[in-house]
Amino acid sequence: MKLTGFQLADWSLSHRDASKFGLSSRWSNKDMDPVLPKDRTWTTWDYIAYWVCDATNAGVWQLASSMLAVGLSWRQALPALAVGNIIIASVMVLNGTIGARLHIAFPVLNRSSFGFWLSYFSVISRVVLAMFWFGIQTFTGSECVYQMLKAIWPSTANIPNHLPESSHITTVGMMCYFLYWVIQFPLMFVSPQNIRYLFTVKGIIVPFAWLSILIWSFVKVSAKISLVPLHTTLSGSALSWAWLSALNAALGNYATLSVNIPDFTRYAKNEEAQFVQLFIIPVAFTFIGFCGIAVTSAGEVLYGEILWDPLRLIDKWDNRAAAFFAAFSFILATLGTNISANSLSAANDMTALFPNFIDIKRGQVICAIIGGWVLCPWEILASAPGFLSFMSGYTVFLGPFAGIMVVDFWLVHKGKVDVPAMYDPHGRYRYWNGVNWRAAVALLFSITPTLPGLINDINPKIFVGKASLLFNIAWLYGFFSASAVYLFLSKAFPAQETFLADVILGDDFGLNTPTQSSAQNERDEQANVFLASHVDWGTNPLADGGESHHFISAKSKVGKR
Structure with a gap:
């Protein structure tokens, strides 16, 4: 009797979730195919809920408050937050x-912009970052669980610790993390397609809870x-750089999603459904930032210390019911946020x-296991501040990624x-x-x-002179410099093989519609005939393990839609 599940082939998706778009399972599966028309279900309201959901997270709260720490007044911090969010919303x-x-x-x-293989640089980088941040966000969630348990059973704070100090986490901390x-x-x-309902629920409950805290x-x-007594302590160039x-911090907060936002907008009912991002992102993020500034400032007056972490503020409350519901909102x-910004992105x-x-489901499970347990986020938070600085500083890469994508599609290829x-991998986007x-x-x-x-941000002991100032505007510099260089090179040395008379969509091939049994076979045959008459077969059809490349180089003469 043959045991299943113990051979690599047993885990293959080729039979259960095979690609209905490409005929080669090596380069796509159902989740990576162009989204079927029946699955394009996200409306304007879904994107509003999504961004209200993402705006309401502890990171945005703390970001605005931390701007006060560098010497800005709240009147200067809010415009920085607003301008940053307007720029990132546009991208x-x-x-x-x-x-x-x-x-x-x-x-x-x-x-299409980086070339088939160079694109894997940004993809692999995103996977690694997402898994690390998944674990760190999970640790933040465990602190919320602790506050809720302490509100119900105050004796939770007195649970004895049986873990060694070298583990960098206590017994109650591990219990809350596991929960x-x-x-x-x-x-x-x-x-x-269905996770949007979670965003809707969060988008209703959390803003009301945080408005109550405000x-x-x-x-x-x-x-x-x-608020009124808070004035800047800076002037001149120091104020400008601050x-x-x-x-830049406001831009970097969601710089990653500005790159991989197509992971979510591909489910839009139409292009117009996601235009609301241009409005909702600046409004939601700036408002939550103001909440963080106002509540943190009030906490400083009440408790005599700057409580940037809202969970530390909640820990000071005597009202157990208020502490419970506030912690629940967090x-x-x-x-x-952990699902939308980390696990789903890593899975894609x-x-x-x-x-x-x-x-996507398997990818999220892998992210939850590796990011949640293998990477031991409590160790990272306790002993590797330099590594956290590196992950935060990764915006030096994200600005250029976003700039090249925007320029390539809108200015170089003009959407075609x-x-x-x-x-x-052997098609027109092979480049060199x-x-x-x-x-x-x-x-x-x-x-x-x-x-x-x-490097200086990771290890301040390494002196780099005024070069550190450029890092303070890393996203802005990276976005605009990469955009300018890429546009110049693309115009001066155009990749002629990538230019088309019109856009060629997956829908154009009739392979993106649900079919069944014999009707499926008939339409597949029609698609093959269509492809045979519109594709240049410029490579060995038996290359790469004998898999045919059915989409080598679709000719630009395909009719307009």
Whole structure:
């Protein structure tokens, strides 16, 4: 009797979730195919809920408060936050429209601008970062669980510790971490089409809870006492650099999603559904930032210390019911953010790396196990502040990534791209051996000057002089310098093989519609005939293990839609 599950082939998706778009399971599966029309279900309200959900997280709360620590007043911190969010929202819509128009995920889309193989640099980077941040956000969620348990059973704070100090976590801390991870784990099995309901619930409950906390702060301490006396302690160039640094921090907060937003906008009912991001992102994020500033300032008056972490503020409350519900709102906030910003993004990228074995659900489970347990986030938080600085400083890469994507689609190719070719390593987006050297040069020119500042941020003992100032505007510098270099090189040395008379979508091939049994076979045969008459077979059809490349290089003469 043959045992299943113990051989690599037993885990293959080729039979259960095989690609209905490309005929080669090596380069795609169902989750990486262009989204079927029936699955394009996200409306404007879903994107509002999504961003209200993402805005309500402890990180945004703390970001605005931390701007006060560098010497800015709240009147200077809020404009930095608002301007940063307006810029990032603009990039979000530009890249989001690509996903909504082409219905494909970021790892696939990225191949058209970076080249098939160079695109894996950004994909692998995103996987690693997402898993680390998943664990760190899970640890934040465990702190929320602790506050809830302490509100119900105050004796929770007195549970004896049986773990050694070298473990960097206590017995009660590990218990709360495990509880939060268990609460979070079932959501790994929810499809992206349905996870929007979680965002809707969070988008309703959490803003009302945090508005209540804001009102509490104004009732306890008048704004004339907590906010008005706060004036900047800086002047001249020091003030200018501090403000630019705050602006860069606001940009970097969601710089990752500005790159991989197509992972979510590909589910949009239409392009217009996601345009609301241009409005909702600045409003929601700036408001939550103001909440963080106001409540933190009130807490300083009440408790005599700056409590940047809202959970530390809640820990000071005597009202156990208020502490419980406030902590619950932060659990819900952390939960939604960890799914949207980390596990789903990591899963999409892992699906692109191993489409024959990993789909989105499997990718999320892998992220939850590796990010939640293998990486031991409590160890990272306790002993590796330099590594956290590196992950935060990774925006030096994200700005250039976003700039190249925007310029390539909107200015170089003017929206006329070939979706089927993005699934073929030998197609028109192969460039030079799978690398678009224009993008590589743009990355070199935009990233290298900011690396000394990143090194200094990780280890302040390494002196880099005024080079550290450029790191303070790393996203802005990276985005605009990469955009300019890439645009110049693409115009001066155009990749002629990538230019088309019109966009070629997956829908154009009739392979993106649900079919059944004999009707499926008949339509597949029709699709093959269609492809045979519209594709240049420029490579060995038996290359790469005998798999045919059905989307080598679709001709630009395909009719307009």
